[in-house]
Amino acid sequence: MARPRKPLLSRERIVTAALALVDAEGLDAVSTRRLAAELGVSGPSLYNHFRNKDEILDAVADSVSAQIDLSMFDEADGRDWRTALHDWAVSYRAALADHPHIVPVLARGPGRRPAGLRVADAVFGAMVRAGWPPAHATHIGALMRYFITGSALGSFARGFVDDETAYDPADYPHLGQAHLLAEHQKQVDEGAFETGLRALLDGLAVRYESVSRGHASAAAEQ
Template structure:
């Protein structure tokens, strides 16, 4: 799994094959089938090994007097993003859903269970978990700032509002991290309002479907 992950990180998912991995390990190709049956199983195992690094322990503490779901979501989102950002080439597979991967299912179970224990209705907890996963996986998929050419002449003639865009690439880590922090804070602020609406004891306001 470690050797396969090195390939994925360096060259992407398409670089992984049982033949290529056997060459990297200095073994015969058929010997790998003692461990994995197919390339798909190999990729699933690599992805799940990475997801094993995501911390969900904060959700186990929710319930009873501890209903600080906001702090739990924030800590989990930061752990999740840091893990995916270290291995961005696996994000397309992660975005497809947990499948049968044990660690991926552990994450889903922990988030959902923690939110319900903190007072979120089950339907709402499902929505919140999905929303957070969209946000985190999207933020880890690529770099907004790094996508801008560092050549100022690209913007001069036709893009008058992008006069400083050539400076973005050099600051991509700072910009990506601050954008994630702003987005996470905004999401949590919105979820705070929704939580109050759906747990108010009466019918939820009309704007909360």
């Protein structure tokens, strides 16, 4: 029997093609018709694997979640909770920076996506093991997702035009160098992320000490 000229259609092929399309042209470029054309198949054949476009985008988002490093949350890894959160956040942001157009889908939360749920489970479990009460661990997971996805939704530096005449000092006396920000976009945005992340972790460390003292006092009273 002769081999088929094209590889058989699979969920993996569809997700790979959809992610490439999202990366190149954004979410609005994805449609079952466009994907079918990209894959060289008939449109209805996609429905053997996904019910609709939303399911495809969910799978694309989950494929990006699967790129996030979770090894720092392994019990045998040895990193303390603060270092683990920092290193995970850097990995998380890197994955989103590689695929910024899918961030709005990821920002909706993991839903039923397996890789996204593994991320949430790993963070929550590691925080509880470190001594955070479950409610606090939930808040930390939410806080970190808000911060990381928010940082990936847009570039502060690219929010300013590179025209030095755009910001009249009579109107904006402190924006004389703002036209230079776009030129240094990576440095500015990464620096802002790291500054915010360290400030966030500093605050959590203070809160952790308070929680730990509360546990110690409660234990002493028993």
